[in-house]
Amino acid sequence: MVTVEPTPSRLATKASWLISQTAVHSRRFVAEGFTAADARGYHYRLLAALEEFGPASQAELGRRSRMDRSDVVAAVTELEGQGFVERSADPTDRRRNTVTITRAGTQQLRRLDRVLDTVQDELLAPLSATERQTLVALLGKLIEHHGGVPTS
Amino acid sequence: MVTVEPTPSRLATKASWLISQTAVHSRRFVAEGFTAADARGYHYRLLAALEEFGPASQAELGRRSRMDRSDVVAAVTELEGQGFVERSADPTDRRRNTVTITRAGTQQLRRLDRVLDTVQDELLAPLSATERQTLVALLGKLIEHHGGVPTS
DNA sequence: CTCCATTCGTTGGTGCGGCCAACGATAGGG
DNA sequence: CCCTATCGTTGGCCGCACCAACGAATGGAG
Numbered sequence: 001m002v003t004v005e006p007t008p009s010r011l012a013t014k015a016s017w018l019i020s021q022t023a024v025h026s027r028r029f030v031a032e033g034f035t036a037a038d039a040r041g042y043h044y045r046l047l048a049a050l051e052e053f054g055p056a057s058q059a060e061l062g063r064r065s066r067m068d069r070s071d072v073v074a075a076v077t078e079l080e081g082q083g084f085v086e087r088s089a090d091p092t093d094r095r096r097n098t099v100t101i102t103r104a105g106t107q108q109l110r111r112l113d114r115v116l117d118t119v120q121d122e123l124l125a126p127l128s129a130t131e132r133q134t135l136v137a138l139l140g141k142l143i144e145h146h147g148g149v150p151t152s
Numbered sequence: 153m154v155t156v157e158p159t160p161s162r163l164a165t166k167a168s169w170l171i172s173q174t175a176v177h178s179r180r181f182v183a184e185g186f187t188a189a190d191a192r193g194y195h196y197r198l199l200a201a202l203e204e205f206g207p208a209s210q211a212e213l214g215r216r217s218r219m220d221r222s223d224v225v226a227a228v229t230e231l232e233g234q235g236f237v238e239r240s241a242d243p244t245d246r247r248r249n250t251v252t253i254t255r256a257g258t259q260q261l262r263r264l265d266r267v268l269d270t271v272q273d274e275l276l277a278p279l280s281a282t283e284r285q286t287l288v289a290l291l292g293k294l295i296e297h298h299g300g301v302p303t304s
Numbered sequence: 305c306t307c308c309a310t311t312c313g314t315t316g317g318t319g320c321g322g323c324c325a326a327c328g329a330t331a332g333g334g
Numbered sequence: 335c336c337c338t339a340t341c342g343t344t345g346g347c348c349g350c351a352c353c354a355a356c357g358a359a360t361g362g363a364g
Contacts, residue, residue: 010200014268015276015284016178018291020193021218023175024351025298026168027320040320041172048162059341066173068323073343095330095341116166124167126297127290132167135290138283139170145278146177176322179349192349211312220352225314247312247359 022123029122033115038082039108042067042075044116047084047109050101057096066147084108174275181274185267190234191260194219194227196268199236199261202253209248218299236260 011017034040045065050056053064062072076099079085084105090096101109124132163169179193186192197217202208205216214224228251231237236257242248253261276284 010204010265011197012292012295013288014272015288015291016182016268016271017197018288018295019171019178019275020175020350022291022294023172025294026171027351030168031320042321045163045169052162057341058343067321069342070324070344071322093331093341097342113162116168119168120166123171123294123298126293131290131293134286136165136167136170138279138287138290139167139174140164141278141283142174142177142275143164143170146275172321179322183349194350209312210314219350221313222315222353223351245312245360249313 026119026123029119030116033119034112037108037111037115039112040075040078042071043079043084044109044112046072046075046079046099047101047105047112050085050099051106051109055098055100057090057093058099059096061099079105082108178271178275181271182268185271186264189260189263189267191264192227194223195231195236196261196264198224198227198231198251199253199257199264202237202251203258203261207250207252209242209245210251211248213251231257234260 030041034044042065045067046061049061049064056064058072058076059069061067061076062069065072067075076085076087076097080087082104084102086100086102087097088100090098124135127135182193186196194217197219198213201213201216208216210224210228211221213219213228214221217224219227228237228239228249232239234256236254238252238254239249240252242250276287279287
């Protein structure tokens with residue numbers, strides 16, 4: 001069956017645009033939920049990395065969560081101010097700061113996790129469960145290919 | 153069959169992160185190709201809208217290409233400086249500027265189109281033709297749902 | 305015909321995410 | 335011991351998206 005579509009607006013054929021545009025919507029949703037929790041994307045990424053892989057130096061954190069060292073500085077400072085992480089001097093290497101997630105930080109992480117789950121539902125609303133899985137799988141494949149996820 | 157995966161790194165389960173991250177890669181590719189052509193994302197969107205729907209006022213252009221009026225001003229000014237569009241006073245409404253794409257502008261659009269096709273291939277490299285179609289379809293569905301594409 | 309609300313172009317500013325250059329301090333291998 | 339690499343930090347830049355406000359112009363209601 002050939003359905004005549006209303007001209008797919010050339011943009012709609014460009015994956016790069018589709019992805020960027022979807023990211024815009026996603027960011028909007030995330031921003032809404034996160035500002036309510038007084039957090040930003042970087043915060044979640046740092047907290048998640050800390051919980052998954054344990055305390056680490058800031059440089060190491062940057063590698064794990066794919067952030068620039070300088071951005072880690074700012075984010076850690078903010079998280080520290082909120083009491084979600086602690087900076088301590090690394091005794092074995094005085095160049096390093098060991099960053100540790102606090103109890104409150106773990107709680108914040110849980111909070112943000114819930115926010116992201118809500119976002120998930122809003123963002124993927126028009127997709128069936130199967131489609132959602134497919135989308136996540138495809139995107140995962142892409143990211144895996146392009147530099148991959150910090151998995152160790 | 154149960155394959156033991158290396159712990160999907162909680163981030164990899166968050167669609168919002170997957171999308172944002174994929175967008176980052178996409179943006180990087182696009183930026184590479186576009187800076188070579190001395191263009192930016194906004195430029196493509198404007199040129200594409202102009203070619204598809206014809207000359208329009210800046211406000212109208214903003215609606216078509218989902219940009220803020222103020223950003224349209226800047227982008228049109230740049231495109232005008234490059235000779236890709238022309239600003240002319242609308243005789244029927246002196247508030248409006250009628251923006252028209254030039255011959256050179258159309259050529260630039262073709263150029264950028266080719267760039268985006270190249271980006272497409274790099275970005276979607278790990279996906280089969282079928283998977284690419286699926287991905288595009290799913291993303292299209294999402295965008296359609298959230299505000300949709302400027303199709304008229 | 306006179307108001308009033310609306311639209312348009314424009315200016316200027318905000319925020320996030322991502323990046324780069326440079327610095328002083330420290331570590332560590334040749 | 336020197337040289338290179340790493341670490342934290344500062345300061346800056348870019349792209350994209352968005353908002354507030356302004357004067358100029360429009361158009362409809364009374």
